[in-house]
Amino acid sequence: MAPTSEIQDDAVPAIAVLLGNDVDGLLEAALDEAGIGFGSKTISQVRYVPGRSITAQYRVETVSVDGATAHQTLVATSGIDVPPGVSVFGDGAVDIAVWQFPHDPFLPGLATASTPETATALLRQLG
Numbered sequence: 001m002a003p004t005s006e007i008q009d010d011a012v013p014a015i016a017v018l019l020g021n022d023v024d025g026l027l028e029a030a031l032d033e034a035g036i037g038f039g040s041k042t043i044s045q046v047r048y049v050p051g052r053s054i055t056a057q058y059r060v061e062t063v064s065v066d067g068a069t070a071h072q073t074l075v076a077t078s079g080i081d082v083p084p085g086v087s088v089f090g091d092g093a094v095d096i097a098v099w100q101f102p103h104d105p106f107l108p109g110l111a112t113a114s115t116p117e118t119a120t121a122l123l124r125q126l127g
Contacts, residue, residue, distance in 0.1 A: 039060070
């Protein structure tokens with residue numbers, strides 16, 4: 001993928017945020033809502049549909065109140081409608097929805113299917 005400075009899509013202005021350094025503030029705000037501190041991030045996946053939307057996935061180091069670090073996956077998207085209850089950050093011109101994996105608002109069963117224990121329990125219930 002080309003460097004952020006080379007990507008310009010007037011229909012998807014969030015590209016500059018999601019692929020640039022400003023994304024740290026966005027991820028920090030999303031974690032702050034959950035009472036979790038932001039340490040660092042690595043972008044792990046991007047899905048860009050020219051003229052329509054962008055979705056980026058980040059591997060984020062988090063810091064708890066007691067200073068313990070952990071890793072989480074955050075997903076940020078712009079240009080698509082998200083269900084109610086998803087945190088949306090922005091100014092109206094550029095709005096970006098953010099959620100923690102596996103709590104994907106488009107895949108409500110993902111949280112249940114994403115660990116061996118919960119997937120096994122679900123499969124047992126289904127016979």
